[in-house]
Amino acid sequence: xxxxxxxxxxxxxxxxxxxxxxxxxxxYAQTTCNGALSGSFFNDIIVNGGACTLNGVTTTGSVLxxxxxxxxxxxxxxxxxxxxxxxxxxxxxxxxxxxxxxxLNNSQNVTVNAAxxxxxxxxxxxxxxxxxxxxxxxxxxxxxxxxxNGATIASGVNVAQGTGNVR
Numbered sequence: 026x027x028x029x030x031x032x033x034x035x036x037x038x039x040x041x042x043x044x045x046x047x048x049x050x051x052x053y054a055q056t057t058c059n060g061a062l063s064g065s066f067f068n069d070i071i072v073n074g075g076a077c078t079l080n081g082v083t084t085t086g087s088v089l090x091x092x093x094x095x096x097x098x099x100x101x102x103x104x105x106x107x108x109x110x111x112x113x114x115x116x117x118x119x120x121x122x123x124x125x126x127x128x129l130n131n132s133q134n135v136t137v138n139a140a141x142x143x144x145x146x147x148x149x150x151x152x153x154x155x156x157x158x159x160x161x162x163x164x165x166x167x168x169x170x171x172x173x174n175g176a177t178i179a180s181g182v183n184v185a186q187g188t189g190n191v192r
Contacts, residue, residue, distance in 0.1 A: 055086075069106070072096055072113070079121075087125065090116065090132075107144070110135075118143065118158070126161075139175060 054068045059075030062082055069086035070079070072094035079088075079098040087106030090096050095114035098104075098121040107125030110116055113132040120140035127146050129135055134152035137143060141158035148154055153169035156176040164183040165171050171184055172192045184191055 056084075063100075076114075090114075115152075134169070137176070 056062070056066050056068055056070045058070050058072050058077035058079070061078045061080060062070070063080045064082065066082065066084040066086065068084070070077070070082070070084055070088045072088065072090040074092035074094050076095045077090075077097070079096070079102045081100040081102060082098070083103045085105045088096065088104055088108045090108070090110040090113040092112055093114050095116070096108070096110070097117045097119070099119045102121045104121070104123045104125070108116065108123055108127045110129045110132045113129065115133045116127070116129065116135045117138070118127070118136065118141040119138045121143070122141075123143040126144040127135065127137070129148045129151045131149070132151040134155070135146070135148060136155040137146060137158040137160060139157045143158065143160055145162040145164065146154070146156065146160050148165045148168045150167040151169070154163070154165055154171045156163060156171070156173045156178070159177045160179070162180045162183070163171070163173070163178055164185075166185040170190045170192065173182070
């Protein structure tokens with residue numbers, strides 16, 4: 026009788042797993058940055074109010090910056106996701122690849138230096154934009170001056186209402 030109960034339990038468990046009825050719960054991990062980071066990460070990197078420097082970081086996730094946090098990315102940093110900044114301080118990208126877009130809203134200044142390659146750069150109600158790297162597209166609405174100096178922009182520049190001078 027005892028053996029039959031175990032066989033039934035094992036059989037039901039195998040059925041549920043085989044047909045995707047039972048999926049174990051896995052929490053999505055995040056890495057908080059307040060200082061310097063290096064190495065590989067398989068999650069999002071969160072910058073909440075502090076200063077974060079990424080040195081040669083590889084992440085399969087995105088970088089999220091808020092509450093006045095600042096981000097400086099150096100040394101061949103590779104970000105498979107995007108950089109999303111809302112209410113952030115300065116964002117500086119040096120020798121960086123961002124597969125996704127860089128999105129700033131209500132943030133300070135953004136600088137994309139010559140060795141940086143990013144998806145789109147979309148800035149809303151933020152400070153100045155300095156673009157020198159390789160950028161898929163650039164869009165600015167209600168932000169400070171836009172300076173494009175030696176940048177390669179693949180699909181155009183859109184500068185809309187309230188944006189400062191374009192140089």
